[in-house]
Amino acid sequence: MEDELDQAALEAGRRLFAQECRFVWGAARLDQLPDAGLPEIAFAGRSNVGKSSLVNALTGRKTLARTSNTPGRTQQLNFFDLGGRLMIVDLPGYGYAKVSKSQVAAWNHVLRHFLKGSTVLQRVLLLIDSRHGLKDTDREMMDMLDQAAVSYQVVLTKVDKPKQAELEKVIAETEAELRTHVAAHPVIVRTSAEKGTGIPELRAGLAALAAS
Template sequence: MTDIEQEATEKAAALEAGRLLFAQECGFVAAAETLDRLPPDSLPEIAFAGRSNVGKSSLVNALTGRKTLARTSNTPGRTQQLNFFKLGERLLLVDLPGHGYAKVSKSQSKNWTFLVKDYLRGRVALRRVCLLVDARHGLKDNDRELMALMDKAAVVYQVVLTKTDKTKPAELAAMIETLSAELSKRTAAYPVIFPTSALEGAGIEALRAELATLALQR
C-alpha cells in the first residue's frame, strides 16, 4: 500500500468513526447556572464557545444530525447556562453561553463570564473547546480574551468557522490564512481550522471525525 493509499484509508476510517459516534443517541443531561450544578465529569467533554449568534446550537444540531437537540434562536443571548448533552455514553457536548452580546444586563453578563471562566479553568474532563468564529467577521476582542484565558489554563481549543455558506471561496481562504497566522502564536491553540456550514453540511463530517478521537481520551 502506498503512502497516499494509506492516508486515504486512514481518512476514510476516521470519517466512519465520526459518523458512527455522532449517529448514537444524544440527549440533554443538565443545565448549570453555577458550578455546583455541573454534572459529574465522568466522560470526556467537548465544549462549544463563541460570540452570541455565531451558530453554536446550530452546529451541535448539525453534528448530531438532530434539528432540535440544542435550542436555536435568531435572538442573541438565549443560551444562558452551560447545557450538557450526552452522546452515546462516550462524550458530553457542552453548549456554553455566548459572549459579546451587549443587550443583556451587566450583572447577567458578569455572571456568565465568571461561570464560563471557572468551568474552563477547572473542568478535569474537558478535552477541547471548539471556539466558533463567524467566517464573515473573524476573531473579535471577546474571542481573544477567551483564547488568552485558555492559553493560560492550558485548555486546548480549535477554531471552527461557521456560516461559510455566506462567504466566497477567496474570502474564506483569506480568512483561514489570517487566522492560522494568529493561532500559530497561541500556546494552546490546535493548529487545524475547521470551516463549516450547519446549513449546507460543509465540514461537518471532518469535524465529527476529529472530535471522535477525543472520545477515547479518559
Template structure:
C-alpha cells in the same frame, strides 16, 4: 492549515455522532456541574455565532440545542450525553449586550470558571463567524485558554455566506494569528451548518477525544 482524515476516521466520527445524544441538564453554577466521568468538548463563541445550529448539525438533529435569532438565548451550560462516550457542552454566548450587566457578568464568570477548572474538558471548539473573523473578545478567551492550558480549536461558522476565495484568505489569516498560541489546535474547521460543509471532518476530529 488543513488536516487530512482517513475514510475510517470519517466513518468513526459519523457513527459516533449518529448514536444516541440526549440533553442531560442545564447548569447555572459550578456547584451543580455533573460528575466529571467522561471526556467533554465545549462549544464557545460570541452570541449569535451559530453554536446551537452547529450542535444540531453535527449530531444530525433538528432540535437538540435550541436555535434562535435572538442573541443570548443560551443562558446556562447545557450538557449533552453523546452515546455515553463524550459530553458536548453548549456554553452561553459571550459579548451579549442586551441582558443586564449583572447577568452578563454572571454568565461570563461561569464560562471562565468552567473552562479553567474542568478536569475532563478535552477541547474547546471556539466558534468564529466567518463573515467577521476574530474579534477582541475571541482573543481574550484564547489568552485565557492558553494560560489555563486548555486545548482549543477554531471553528469557522456560516462559511456558505462568503466566497471561497474570501474563506481561503480568512483561514490563512486565522492560522497566522493562532500559530504561536500554545493551546491552539492547528486544524481550523471551516463549517456550514446549513450546507453541511466541514462537518464530517469536525466529527472525525472530536471522535478521537472520546473514550
C-alpha cells in the same frame, strides 16, 4: 493506507454521532456543575455565530440545541450525553451587548471555574463567523483559554456565505493570530451547518477524543 485511515476515521465519526444524544444537565452556577465523567468537548462562540445550528448538524437533529434569532438565548452550560461516550457542553454565547454587565460577570465566573476545574475537558471548539473573522470578544475568550491551559480549535461557521477570496483572507489572518496563542490547535475547521460542509471531518476529529 492514508486514505483507508481517513475513511476509518470518518466512519468512526459517523457512528459516534449516530448514537442517541440527550440533554442531561444545565448549570448556571458553580454549585450546579456536574461531577467529572465522560470526556467533554465544549462549544464556544459569540452570540449568533451558529453554535446551536452546528451542534444540531453534527448530531443530525433539528432541535437538540435550540436555535433562535435572539442572541444570548443560551444562558447556562448545557451538557449533552452522546452515546455514553462523549459529553457535549454548549457554553453561553458571548459578546451580546444587551446582557447586563453583572450577568456577563456571573457567566464568566462560572466559565472560568469550568475551564480550569474540569479534569475531562478534551477540547473547546471556538466558533468564528467566517464572514467577520476574529473579534475582540473572541480574543478575550482565547486569552481565557490560554490562561486555563485548555486546548481549543477554531471552527469557522457559515463558510458558504462569503466569497472564496474573502474566506481565504479570513483563514490566513486567523491562522497567523492563532500562532501567537499557546493553547490553540493549528488546524482550522471550515463548516457550514446549512450545506453540511466540514461536518463529517469534524465528527471524525471529535470521535478520536471520545471514550472507547
